[in-house]
Amino acid sequence: MSIIIDRRLNDRNKNAVNRQRFLRRYKEQIKRSVDDMVARRSITDMEQGGEVNIPARDISEPTFHHGQGGSHETVYTGNDRFAEGDRIARPPSGGGDGGGEGQGDAEDDFVFSLSREEFMNLFFDDLELPDLERNVLGDVRQFKMRRAGYTPSGVPANLSIPRSLRNATARRIAVGASARRELDEVEAALAEAPTPELEARAEELRARLARIPFLDEFDLRFRHRVREPMPVARAAMFCLMDVSASMTEDKKDLAKRFFTLLYLFLTRKYEHVDLIFIRHTDNAQEVDEETFFYGTQSGGTVVLSALKLMQEIVAERYDPTSWNLYGAQASDGDAFGADPEKSRSYLEEQLLPSLRYFAYVEVPDEPEHLGSLAHAYARIDSPKFAMKSVTARGEIYPVLRDLFSTEAA
């Protein structure tokens, strides 16, 4: 009769490949939407997937079909007022499908959800960490072993038996070839006319063949392994922020967005990322995240104190040879007296050499106005240093893209 089959355990992701193709095809449009979305989003759900809108025409599949115009009739249901011959004013949209009976064919935006993974991929697409290459080649302290063929010498544990025996077989065949050929001839002659000389010769040849060793020392082959440098797969990210009275909630929010994006970005590149939060007024403190963003404290501004504290922490806990160190600083740019200049020289001479990258983001009161700190920092000439000025939420993501875009690195 009927066959009943349980297919629930079959592959549930038959359409994964189609989905991927669709995403690839419309990457450009999607990316534009992602940019938009990031500008609107709050940080807490940045890591979730998201909804992407694409104008319907971009993904249309055109066919030949009737457009508006000409004459045609349509049958509707639910007549409650019309009699034959009634005239109904055309709906304002013009040439609609009939009396405007909810036949809105307006093409809606095409909406769908991205998974977290897809979202992050598009989000950070074509961003690359600066100096990642140096990471691999330069001051590397970790190694991993990799196979690299075979070698004639090694420890017994690495002995490759198939290789060794193969070599031995080859050697035995090669070394014994002439003797075996002659033995064949001699035996053939013996079969026809046996003589004592031939008898002796055959005996001698057999003995010679028997003397060829089954396994010789130079047959041995050992699996070869080489040490290969491995990039350090952990990073420490220092977040430095000015929390003096002039940093308003809005500015902190901008700073937070920047830190969050940077953190998300680093987590994609490194298996393990440590976060260190340093806030400062006229003196610096290491605090936890909560206090960092929401704690209140007020006072003057001494940037140098934060940089010094960072250096101390690095010396104490994060050895630059085994950690990838990143610094990100946010400030409204107000600094006084000799502080900006001192901070610049300290950063440039003391800190930067041990860092992978240091990004400074200024959140000024007015877009065009640069703070004194920015003026000082502007003189730092190092590929590891970058600074940007941000005044609106929407600018954060483009700035991050700017800082880390592949070309710039």
Next chain:
Amino acid sequence: MSTALKPRLLSNGAEWTFDLIDTYDRAIREIAVGEFGLDCYPNQIEVIASEQMLDAYASLGLPIGYPHWSFGKEFIRNEHMYRKGMRGLAYEIVINSNPCIAYLMEENTMAMQALVVAHACYGHNSFFKGNYLFRQWTDADAIIDYMVFARKYIMQCEQRYGEEAVEAVLDSCHALMSHGVDRYHHPAPLSVEAELQRQRERESHAWKQFDEIWRTVPRKSSEGDRRRREPDFPAEPQENLLYFIEKHSPRLEPWQSEIVRIVRKMAQYFYPQGLTKVMNEGWATFWHYTLLHRLFDKGLVDSGFMLEILSSHTNVIAQRGYAQRGYSGINPYALGFAMFTDLRRVCESPTEEDRQWFPDIAGGDWRKVLDFAMRNYKDESFIGQFLSPRLMREFRMFGIADDENEEALVVEAIHNEDGYRRLRRLLASQYNRDNLVPDIQVVRYERRGDRSLTLRHRQHRGRPLDESASEVLKHLQRLWGFTVRLVTVDDAGKELSTRELKGA
């Protein structure tokens, strides 16, 4: 009484098991095949999860398909709507194959599973097996195998020629899919022998008719004649664009032609479904309703079961009025179900009006009448033949004429004595494929010249093509490789406009 019936109930509660599905299937089969004589393919019932249902949606309901981004788009769209709760999933998907494959969702309750079995495995199934369009145009035995082949072939092409090249061809084919079906069977091509035989006959006929006197009639300028000697190709306009491209495109590689063929075959496979939406759904709905009621009458299910069935059934056949929110045209389930139910009523208890409108079938054997209708009609003719005045009144139907030369819309006909016939004709023509798909045919292929292809679009009552036609033309040009031209003519054949796309 209910206590006496209880031991005979097939099941209690909402949980389903494989054994229970089997029990219900047997009970329903006994009624469907045994009592009502439905003729079905064997059934293959597959239980799937909701994600798999989404997968099945995207691949047009076929269990296997070739990879293409448009299916991904469809999938993403459905998934989104489903996740947002904007749309529930269909309870079932059924495939016109032999054995007939029906998908049941694991989330359904036992009552819903029984509904689906009755609806899909006996309703749709018998329709697929009986309706003339399906018999004529689809090969239920081969479709699954063909799709396996198609998938494999296209994936091989992707490996050899690159995904992008294959995707380009598929995109273009999909754009022309609605113009890739045969509506009439072509006579089988003559063998060379038969062709020669025919030519000889024609010659001898001409020879017998030969009359010296005609040679004295002066001919028209022979110069023009010589040029016209190359006959137009194709001799008759061809409406199956994909077929023409597959056979005659000067640029397509063999593998590309094969892909065109695959898409064309798929279009052909789905062709009957588009023509029988109302009938097919109506038939299946009518039968699940009838079969499950019979189950209840036999005391095999309790009233809780029936209540669940009925609430779902009512949702399916809901028809909103034009002024109500959420109106989206005529619901094929509602119209189809109402028509089959009404046909049964006309047979069993005809009124005076029915005797006047349906003298042949009023008072007849309803099973024979329904079976005949199912086998020999499509939506257009079914409505044209069997829509009764009573239904038009019940649905309160009215027709509106929209003429661009008129300032206002005019109510053409309503459900009254004057309007019944006109209304019925209007509704029937609404399901006529010619009214939905523009009439576009290949009229000329310049074989000896620039190899350009000329299509003719004959406007149907002044209705122009949609803007996207120029996009489609680009796709056509990609397949053809040389200049393509789309000439629009009006009903009288007067040329209105020409779109041309120069070949590379």
